[in-house]
Amino acid sequence: MSSRNLTLIGAVVVASAGAFFAGRMTAPSGNEPASGSAGTMPGKVSSRGGAGESSETARRDGAARDAAKGPASARGEKALAKMQELMLVTDPMERSKAWLDYINTIDPAEFESVVASFRSSGLTDTRMAEYSMLLTAWAKKDPMQALAYADEHTGNRFARNTILTSWASSDPDAALRWAREHHEDEDGEGNPWLIGVIQGIAASDPARASQLLTEMPFSEERGEALAALLPHLLAQGGDAAQKWAESIADDQLKQGAIARVADALAAKDPASTAEFLIRNPGEAANRTMDDVLTAWMEQDKGAAVAYYKALPAGDARTNALRGVANSMAMENPQAAADFLDANAADANNGVYQQFVWHSFGEAPDLAVNYIGKMTNAREQERMYGRILDGWLRRDFNAASKWIGSANLPQPVQERVQRRMQEQQQRQQ
Known part of the structure; x- marks a missing residue:
């Protein structure tokens, strides 16, 4: 297989992987996916690529398509007809192979009309791989023309960064200069x-x-x-x-x-990854050590627990405890609670908060008891509010009974009483 074909196949992998460099690949028919944005909004297109396509852009695209249908060469008309034929192929493997073969036959002068026609039929999630291949191939033939088209007719980063990726793979200096x-x-x-x-x-x-x-x-x-x-x-x-x-x-x-x-x-080598975080203390280690230990627990509980117990007192040990307890809580909340009680010296607000979230689904009456172990009053009140609201909606009688017997902070007590009254009124 030629390097050119490998490049185009690579475009399929990139597009199918969920917008590796383009952001989320979800958009209404006719629009490209917004890069780093949950959607598109009409407005002026900027280098940040946050705006969608305007009516004027759509009008120009329509004109381009009309031009393609009018005095286009016989070769150009044949290319468009072939593309429309491929759109009817339903077998994904057959369609991908045929699409690759088709793209290799497109003349540089035909790309603009082909791309315009392809986009006019709607850019759904399932067609983004083909669109990426088409742009990649165009960039191999004439990156400046492709970028000029994308700049005028598209309203976000996807097309231009796809073209730049293809261009940079063959001429990085030129692509960088343009960027x-x-x-x-x-x-x-x-x-x-x-x-x-x-x-x-x-x-x-x-x-x-x-x-x-x-x-x-x-x-x-x-x-x-x-x-x-x-x-x-x-x-x-x-x-x-x-x-x-x-x-x-x-x-x-x-x-x-x-x-x-x-x-x-983490999932491939939790032991090495944990040591990597130990060597590099800081915000990242504090944020991810629990996930590493949770992954380790799924593979070898004994080794993960032993690793936690061998750590010296401090942030790393506390973060490791959070991961161990989270994993235990999802399988056996009471066993996790017992483990926390036995290692309370290493626990902090974050450990107890995560335990509550992970155990609430299976054992809400157990989970709420551990909110009181949190030492930050504001975080504790917020946690009570969220958990008790959820429990009242899920099992009003059980939650009410627990609330009636609990020694809750006054603000929390007042809040839950209002929630209970509101829920009782809705049930009447």
């Missing part, structure tokens, strides 16, 4: 076009991709770029990914990288 020239610096904003460039060079030149990442300011865009780069670093092995994260000078970026690497490696 920098087409971004206006704003306070707190990262260059969104670097996401595509980083994605394009990550496999062949991870060092350069890492350098581009570290040059970006703290922003949503930098987070997306990190997500695009990380799989390529993980492909080099867990040790290499850990060393890369540890080498980052920017502490904020370093913490984000450590957390993501730990999340990716």
Whole structure:
């Protein structure tokens, strides 16, 4: 198979994986998925790519399609007809193979009319892989033309970053130059076009991709770029990914990288991942150690518990306890409660809060008793409110009986009494 075909197949993998660099792939028919946004809104298209397509854009697309249907060459008409024929193929494997073969036959001059026609039929989730392949192939033939079209006719980052990814894989300097020239610096904003460039060079030149990442300011865009780069670093092995994260000078970026690497490696090698977090204390370790221990508990409870008990007193041990207790609570809330009681010296508000959430479904009467062990009054009151509201809706009689016998803080008592009265009135 040619390298060109491999590149196009790679586009399918990227698109099917859930918008590796494009964000969520959900959008109404006719629109592209918004990058890093839950939806699209009409408005001016900016380099941040947050706006959807306007009526004027739709009008221009319609004109382009009309032009394609009018004095188009016989070859162009044949290409459009072939595309429409492929849209009727229902077998996914047959359709993917035929689509790849078709894309390899498109003349550079035909791409604009083909893309316009394809987009006019609606960009559903299931068709995003084909759209990505189409843009990738166009970028291989004429990236500047493809970017000009995307800039005029699309309202978010997906198309342009897909094109940039393809372009950067063959000509990184040119793609990078375009990305920098087409971004206006704003306070707190990262260059969104670097996401595509980083994605394009990550496999062949991870060092350069890492350098581009570290040059970006703290922003949503930098987070997306990190997500695009990380799989390529993980492909080099867990040790290499850990060393890369540890080498980052920017502490904020370093913490984000450590957390993501730990999340990716926890299920594969929880012991090594836990040690990785121990070597790098900080916000990321505090946030992810419990998940690592929970993953470890699923594989080897005895080893995970032994690891927790061998840790010295401190944040790491407390965070490890949270993971152990969470795992126990989902299987046997009473056993988890007994374990917490036996290791109360390591517990804090976060440990008790997580235990309550994880045990409430199976044993609400047990879970609520541990809210009182929280020492932060504000967090305790908030937890009582949320848990007791839920319990009253789920089992009013059992919750009411517990409330009547509990020594609750006055604000909590007043709140739950109001909730009980409201629920009783609704039932009358």
